[in-house]
Amino acid sequence: MKISRIELNSEQFFETGDKYFLPHLSLDCVIFGFHDNQLKILLLQWKDTFEWCLPGGFIYKDENIDTAAARTLNSRTGLDQIHLQQFHTFGGLDRQRGKEDTKKIKNMKGNSWLLERFVTIGYWALVEFSKVVPSPDELSSDCRWWNIDEVPTLILDHNNILLKALHSLQQNLNDYPIGKELLPVKFTMPDLQSLYETILNKKLDRRNFQKKVLAMGILERLNERKLGGAHKAPFLYKFNAKKYQKAMRDGLRFGLS
Amino acid sequence: MKISRIELNSEQFFETGDKYFLPHLSLDCVIFGFHDNQLKILLLQWKDTFEWCLPGGFIYKDENIDTAAARTLNSRTGLDQIHLQQFHTFGGLDRQRGKEDTKKIKNMKGNSWLLERFVTIGYWALVEFSKVVPSPDELSSDCRWWNIDEVPTLILDHNNILLKALHSLQQNLNDYPIGKELLPVKFTMPDLQSLYETILNKKLDRRNFQKKVLAMGILERLNERKLGGAHKAPFLYKFNAKKYQKAMRDGLRFGLS
DNA sequence: TTATCATTGTTTAATACCAACACAATAAAG
DNA sequence: CTTTATTGTGTTGGTATTAAACAATGATAA
Structure with a gap:
């Protein structure tokens, strides 16, 4: 199935994204790869703040959440038909970007819907390293693989999300191939x-x-x-x-x- | 910790609930009890439509999702300090009440935020049957235990949510007491x-x-x-x-x- | 009061499973 | 050709699991 959706530039996205997406709700993908005997995950770097984060996405108002996750994965990797495992939903009160980010991030104003508090649904996926074409999105300057044990400090609770994903994957090993x-x-x-x-x-x-x-x-x-x-x-x-x-x-x- | 929040009547809730709660997002609790050698769950019946459903709730804009689940559990059972296990988040496009419900449900108008599409976070909990005081909420006429194998058809995808909760509980048995x-x-x-x-x-x-x-x-x-x-x-x-x-x-x- | 019954508590035997180890086979390097 | 490090396969001893045997016991009914 081909997914065709409106593409917004960053200004449109910051200002009117909540017309298209469910507010207060996001998803984050922990994308695992394996290369040179090392477990790796795909990370994204913000354009203006240089912070690293998990590749995330938002859910169109008429879109299934699993479909949204698949779309997000596809955007960052080019891959299709990948099994995405939902593992936890994170809803702490700390899941909110600070107002000071508006000073750093171009085109983002103080009233942007992105500055609200977000609940995020965590997914992990296993992908074949060599088939991935890492692609940053409109808001990020870089998208690349990191060794799992060299991951830097990520925004918000993303390090915790990664930890939970890894734990979920390890549990999964016992029960599934x-x-x-x-x-x-x-x-x-x-x-x-x-x-x-x-x-x-x-x-x-x-x-x-x-x-x-x-x-x-x-x-x-x-x-x-x-x-x-x-x-x-x-x-x-x-x-x-x-x-x-x-x-x-x-x-x-x-x-x- | 004592949770004190505004109590809305049904009309206020239908009309202005989205001022207090995260829109498009809910949670549902599968509350398991055990009595007479039977596994039971607590169900709620809507006042006007007589449909049965899982006891659910909404998340205050400044409330942790786990806290919201605990609050919901407490409202229906009177119990405190119960471990709630988040097991899955459901986000299908079918998760939306039909417009025809406004005709049946008192005080609900066609523009109510409750008629929007909802993503719901599923939790299950194990409680001691005898300690529970089943309490309906403002919108429900009945709240009582059902044998797990006699559960009626529930609204939306609630039967599916129950199935997933049971499966998660069964998995849990292998790893936890x-x-x-x-x-x-x-x-x-x-x-x-x-x-x-x-x-x-x-x-x-x-x-x-x-x-x-x-x-x-x-x-x-x-x-x-x-x-x-x-x-x-x-x-x-x-x-x-x-x-x-x-x-x-x-x-x-x-x-x- | 006593035999009976159904269930519980404990022991034992048969089996399957698993961690740990031994050793032969083999492709590459010198 | 010999050495070397790794792979392929088999064995062993111990542990966990399944299954069965049997004694103990509280209530019931003769």
């Missing part, structure tokens, strides 16, 4: 293990890990090895799309028997 | 097992269940038995408050080793 979205189509067992270790932030046993993920029944081993490394060449694997999706629906763990 | 909020102070092992079976909607093995919950290390067996039953009198237990809270914080399960 992961990797299809973060890895290239063909990958090795060490690649997958490294991904898990990075997200969970701990070392896993190589041999038991292999047994566990194979037991999930969502992997297919190819008759190919990844050559070029300094040592024994590991097999390449790919996900079985059907079984992967089934596991995404039904989950991998089960409760008390 | 439960029961302190739903059972009286002293209870038997069969009581606790019955609670788990009801929520999970499946039978559990009596002996293994006992071992499992005792292994959690949050129960204390009293030198008392529950007499009056037709057969062997079971021991009474109570929760160790400190250990229970620790388990609530840290969880009971751990991820991949």
